[in-house]
Amino acid sequence: xAALSAVGAACAVVDEDDVVVWASPGATxxxxxxxxxxxxxxxxxxxxxxxxxxxxxxxxxxxKEARQRSLPVLLxxxxxxxxxxxxxxxxxDRSAARRIDDVRRDxxxxxxxxxxxxxxxxxxxxxxxxxxxxxxxxxxxxxARMGREVSRLSALVIELIDLSRLQGDAPLSHATVVPVDDxxxxxxxxxxxxxxxxxxxxRATGEPGLSVFGDRxxxxxxxxxxxxxxxNYSPERTRVVVAAxxxxxxxxxxxxxxxxxxxxxxxxxxxxxFYRVDPARSRATGGTGLGLxxxxxxxxxxxxxxxxWSAEGAGSTFTLRLPAQIAQGPGVDxxxxxxxxxx
Numbered sequence: 151x152a153a154l155s156a157v158g159a160a161c162a163v164v165d166e167d168d169v170v171v172w173a174s175p176g177a178t179x180x181x182x183x184x185x186x187x188x189x190x191x192x193x194x195x196x197x198x199x200x201x202x203x204x205x206x207x208x209x210x211x212x213x214k215e216a217r218q219r220s221l222p223v224l225l226x227x228x229x230x231x232x233x234x235x236x237x238x239x240x241x242x243d244r245s246a247a248r249r250i251d252d253v254r255r256d257x258x259x260x261x262x263x264x265x266x267x268x269x270x271x272x273x274x275x276x277x278x279x280x281x282x283x284x285x286x287x288x289x290x291x292x293x294a295r296m297g298r299e300v301s302r303l304s305a306l307v308i309e310l311i312d313l314s315r316l317q318g319d320a321p322l323s324h325a326t327v328v329p330v331d332d333x334x335x336x337x338x339x340x341x342x343x344x345x346x347x348x349x350x351x352x353r354a355t356g357e358p359g360l361s362v363f364g365d366r367x368x369x370x371x372x373x374x375x376x377x378x379x380x381x382n383y384s385p386e387r388t389r390v391v392v393a394a395x396x397x398x399x400x401x402x403x404x405x406x407x408x409x410x411x412x413x414x415x416x417x418x419x420x421x422x423x424f425y426r427v428d429p430a431r432s433r434a435t436g437g438t439g440l441g442l443x444x445x446x447x448x449x450x451x452x453x454x455x456x457x458x459w460s461a462e463g464a465g466s467t468f469t470l471r472l473p474a475q476i477a478q479g480p481g482v483d484x485x486x487x488x489x490x491x492x493x
Contacts (some may be wrong), residue, residue, distance in 0.1 A: 170186050170234060192228075204231055207228070330377055350384055362473065376445060380468075389407075391404075400474060455470075
């Protein structure tokens, strides 16, 4: 039994009548054992099959409490015969692995759908161009639409690559001290043309001279994505404002717009991959549904978070909260982050 105590999984040893001879604390905690016996018919069934067949068996098991409360729990049980008619029954929690598999499966399905849409459109437009080869005006119109679909496809591929890099083994391998003024200025420059085309006034305000420690490209990408989002969902002749401030030991970078706002029912889901509040509008503006998910990953990589305030018809404010790079004294390497307060 000493060897079984070292096993990470919850386990119990029972005799031929399913009376518990020994049980680990985990077996009791998970409800495998009750009143000196295996508590669930599924566990007793697995033990009986192992004894009868003389070899290990495996099955999934959902504890009674998890069934009653509809909890997303998945346990895998293994039963194997021992000597003297005894059987060991072990349970391993596979809930996290199942959730990861579900997320991966959904992600692949979403990517396939998002790629299929512009590819199908390009196929139809190519056929239309061929059929209209004698009509220059129609060819120009179809070619322009093909260009838009190619841009959309390119944006999706680029953001998928960005997301993959953010989830890599060393997402901050190029971290340095980053002046907030510089990253905000660079992000604003990247969207200024689009904002001008929609007559949207871009403004930067707040406390100057702040710094954070991190990957400059990632941080610029996060702020730029928030600006893109604000522009996409704002009407003409409105204002988008970027503000920076120091709150405790955190730098807050907020992007505020006067756009259409986000319904309350959608606010908890907007950072999910491919989730769109208004799919038709997002596709019309070239949105991929990955921008806010990328922002969330950038913040997590830097030990921070992103929050949102919004009211329908009154606009939205997204705020990045990142650990501040505190001014350092002589003899301290400026390329290293100052000690940060715990979150």
